[in-house]
Amino acid sequence: MIDQTSRHFTPEVIATIRNHIEQNNENEVALCGFIDDKGVVTSVEVVGYGNELATPYNLHRSLQGDVFIHNHPPFDPDPHKNLKPSLNDLDIAQRVQNLGMGFFIIDNLCELVNIILPVHPQQKLSLEATCEIFQPNGALSQYMPSFENRPEQVELISAIVRTINQKSILFAEAGTGTGKSLSYLIPVVLWSLSNAKKVIISTHTIHLQDQIASKDLPVVLHITEKLTGKKAEYAVLTGRSNYLCKNKLRDLLADRERISSLFDDPEEAKAKTALIEALDVWTRTSESGTRRDFHQEIPNEIWEEIASDGETCQGKSCPFAGNCFYQRAYLKAEKAQIIIANHSLILSSLDPETYISFLPRFDAVVFDEAHHLEDVALKSQSVELSCRGLLQKLGRLYHEDKKSSPRGLLAHLFKKYKPPYVEAQQDFEKQKEQLLTCHRELTEGIHSLIHNGLTYYRKLENSSFQIRITEAVEKSEFFHFLNIRLEELARKVSSYIYYWNELKNLITNSSSDTTIPPLFASLDKRIQSLNDIATVYRILFDQERKPTEVGWIEVSSNQRYPNITLCHSPLEVGEFLSRGIFLRKHFTICLSATLSVNGEFTYFQESIGLKNGVFTRPIETISLPSPFDYRRQAQIHLLETPREFKVDEFFLSCIKEYILMNEGGTLVLFTSHQRLREAYTKLKEELAHEGIHPMAQGETRKNIILTTMRKNPRTAVFATSSFWEGIDIRGYNLRCVIIEKLPFDSPSDAIPAAKCELLEANGKNAFLNYSLPRALLRMKQGIGRLIRSKNDRGIVLILDGRTVFKRYATIFQKSLPPARIIIGSYEKLRREAESFIVANFSAWLQTHKASQDSSLPENPAQENTP
Template sequence: MALLVHDALAQKKHLLVEAGTGVGKSLAYLLPVSCWCLTTGKRAVVSTYTVNLQQQLVNKDIPLVAQMLEGNLGTLNYALFKGRGHYLCLRKWNRIYEETLSRLQLVQADEDDKILETLSQVIDDGSWDGDRDRLPFHISNQLWSELCSESMRCMSGRCPFRESCFYQRHRRYLESCHLIVVNHALFAANLRIYDDTAGRTSLLPGYEAVVFDEAHHLDTVFRDSMTFNVGHNHLRRLSDDTLRFISRDPLSQLINPHERSRVQSDLAHILGLMDAALAVLSPDLLYNELRYSRSYSRYAGRDKYRLQQPGSIDDRIPESLRNLSRVVADWASLDLSDEDRFDINALARRYMEMAQVLDSLNALEGDGDSYVYWSEIEGRGRNKHVTLSGAPLEIGPYLAENLWTAVPTAILTSATLSTGGSFDYIRRQLEIEAEEAVIDSPFDYYNQACLCIPKDDRGSQPNNPAYDDYVSEMVLEIVDLAQGRTFVLFTSKKSLQAVSSKLRDRIEQKGYPVFVQGDMPRQALLREFKQSGNAVLMGLDSFWEGVDVPGDALSCVVLAKLPFPVPEDPVMEARETLWRAQGLNPFTHYSLPIATLKLKQGFGRLIRSKADRGAVVILDTRILTRQYGASILKSLPPARLTNDLNDIARAIAPAN
């Protein structure tokens, strides 16, 4: 693999390379990329999806490579760079802290005030780099949102704190780095900003090579970066920021009470109009209108509804937002400091941008051809609210125009890029032309693992209401055979809750601790599972990949259902319609490759070293009875195939 990466860099080509578990792909690309950086003086970016991989690269793998190359090629400079929201904005901090000190002369400190005082001590100490993740204490998301750096509110070179700015200090250091590690979301944001500003602005310094590890996520991440949304919470925050601004000096003195009252009244009116519009577009209400149709049972209870009727948003909302934008912009002519004038102009732009988003949603621009729009229920209980969103259907043309032709070398790697030995799916989705290679895992899957698919008719009907009962019965038997030490991975929260509530007490009575996703944070859940040594963990999407449990603590992975994408998702629904119009079969074009890659990820949780042994159990027997099953099985690691659950115990038993 290292030679393939070396050649791609030397020949300025793109490369798709699937590297099986245990290959050591991180070192296989880091070594040639680092050599290339040091010998050419050019810069490379390494982009990952998960934080865990970022930490592994920066704290373990890159230092090892740097040490290996130090004597011959020189010092390798590298850095982990995060989005600006991770860093404290000193300008915002200075204002909020001064206001807090003034207020505390009159009232007693609450919990947030105490956090601010502790934060002040950390800042004064001078050893903190401004990164929230490096704080020695917890700070709430709500409080951090008032303190963190934001692009819309950044004065950049005009900021009075520009020399000491944490975020800019990190950015300046990047100029001296050969290697920059980021996540996919930040890379996608950088590309979007660079494109929107015709190359005048970027988050990252120039680079001539990029490595995308965990590259199977690129389609989703780049689409998310181009997705826009608006809802009550967005408008509420804009309203709160405005009211807070005009209630403090100098605007509280410069704006007459009548105008201030009128702004408050206008904001309350717009919020009322927005809530009324969102209520009408709530998926609950829209699906309820289908209750007498044959499709109601298919959609009932879903959180998203595709919007296909233009003009569904009250025109008074975007018009009122534009009016308020003009009112706010007029305040910039008052006797203000440069800093206050900047904040006012930024506030006015936010109103105008929200109006433009609502205009796009109201017109449904490009609906079905290039974009899809939907309403979505987010939160639960008192925090339940409706958000309106829009997203591009395909991101391949965007990447082809703005990335693959712009960067000389892109390396895309993952343990799961191909299906049936072919890269056709990933090439189609990303519209990339590249060299291709599959590097097989060094593990002896045939002797280290078995793949058990029970022959049970109940397993062929995963949409039957009784399927969860079948899963529960099978999991109970499997847990005994594996003596705990099992992951049970689901594709839906509803099934997870149904099975876990039915089995938790019964499994724990056998002496095996049960951990269910949602009980505690993901990392805490994983830590408890490892420490227990004989536990059962039931999880959703985030446990299908990026989880490493070598050794005896995990000896069995149960996959409750084949992970096909939900066809009723608005983006998926619109893409299927588009593909059919293009003469493509959505199932073979998209759903089957997605399920295959996801299943490979789930399987990959089991064998993490040459010493590991165990069993993967797929309870969805469609993999045996449907024509597509052979294609999926061909893509999985070559473990011993069995239909007998008793083979699980034999697979887990120590090798002779």
């Protein structure tokens, strides 16, 4: 249908398109257009400039809009013939139609438009109808009798519906108990069904991803199907390396000796062979084929041999092409309206230069646990080179000792290959020796690098620390040595790859063994990965570092596994996230229990690069109070006494007494692994003697610790890092959280130190704008471990006097939950704790102690409520 452009474009857009055509000498220009509620194109973005016959275009960029637009230069005086679509036009139209876009052809004067595929305005959500679902007699309460209507949830839903309808961005802070997941899932699924659009729900933790996929989303899909008559499909997508490759597994099982070559101990190799056979049986019934869904832990040595990857994938020629776990998951995601994924997958899928994602096209995104966005974005663009990791790679290729014959994949290849004639045998031995000589030199060079690094940076045994690469460090003796040694290693890797290719060609041309080509594929991938040395050398030594980048050296003096790791990272992710996500998607929703500091979202907004005055797309923020009665359920005890942060008698007595007063049920959060180990070592025997079950992160796997906490209410856990957030122990099994120190970044941590310098250089106070907000958000996460339901009770003890006497103490205290805050000496805090425990736990503790029954009801009744 040919029509006047004035009916379908705003005057400003017509002028903009005309200007682009003039700038391209009246040749073809490809654009993506964005429409308003009435279907009128209100803005455009150029995706390609061409000549008088055709134009190249970036289809992935154009897919971020609502309509694909391009002009036809005047090759015919009849304007209607001039706007006739070519075969190439129809091919593009077919492709964009499958993705829900329109397709327009305009003349060079921008007066006429041929609407090949009309574009449909967004079907907006009804705020009233959406909120009605959550009302006492609404669809949710009919399906879930236990569902409770909460004013905070209705407020959150209203903000989400506004964001979706206005094509904007929402930052929402809402704590545990608000019902975040249902609040965004129902509007998002309704919008997806109404508009034939795809939405990604992204989490940071596997725990939340599982909860959404197995618990929340099935409820939502049942309700939305009942309301709309349409069934939404969903898919769970994870990184490719998490899927098992059936073809690689088959090749491994066909070459049993290759399995043995991965392990030194024959008994271990036998056990792992049995594991691989069990995996083979499992693949015949598994729906997902992902590593974490197998019932046993799979060692890295095995998984590296059978994991799916793009380099060795045979595509359509693979015998398992129609039954590939990864391709099946990807195709399911392409067909689904809702994709459940994680931050790391979404951000690592974006090309940092073109911002094109290799994921199935998605129109909008919800980031739950959004406070991790900056760190995940930084990591997705970072590079690192671990010397210990390189030695492990080399060891899996080939290693030899005096006690046994050589092991590894190369040793297995050498044993397997049988030269067919004398000349081939001679050439093989010569090239084999060249490769092994290079292998030994690489191994020795890396060992030397580790030894020199540990010698130069003499620190405490079993410590780990970072050295940021500054001008002073670049002038140091070790950095000079590092430069020379890394360049030598990069050259050695080039030689290694050359000798390997020569040897591979020789074997390929003289062997008919069908088990060798799959072995080549595994060896190729491992040997090519050694090129990481050259990549890191080029970044750290061959190019000038920008003020918005940082490089650093990580040193681990662990006696058993000493290591040197070289790292590089950008400091800012604004352009990456804006151009990759926030400017391209219909809407973006960021939710977390911890996004604001002192009631403001400034820190979060600037951490992900959406700076006020620079980023112009509308952003709404909302901070919702907790539905829990914190005043009745919890106390927060602040020690007013300044103290040195060391594991002294006072510190140990505070921890021990609070654990014993609560008879376990305690989580002690540290900011230092060293202090954690020291405190745990000094207290574990005393606590065990009193009937407490002490556990420490690092000594026991996290899932075992959490299982024990849920089963045994007399557990005391000493932890750091990942235990500050993401764990959910409800009921009386967690009655006390002790925080030893405000979780500020270590001054030696490279990225925070460099970011502070960058902020100061730009005239900002780095402490108030960066260091303090980060610490406060982490603190809120740690405190949030305690009250997880309306039946929970407990005490938070913070053994850091800075929360009372520092200038920022007021900001800190305003960031705390609205529990009763008690400030004082340790003696005062202890008395208050005793009173709270008697009022809330005494009857239950006596009952439990008498019965010695470690099990608890899911929702223990409150005893002797004050």
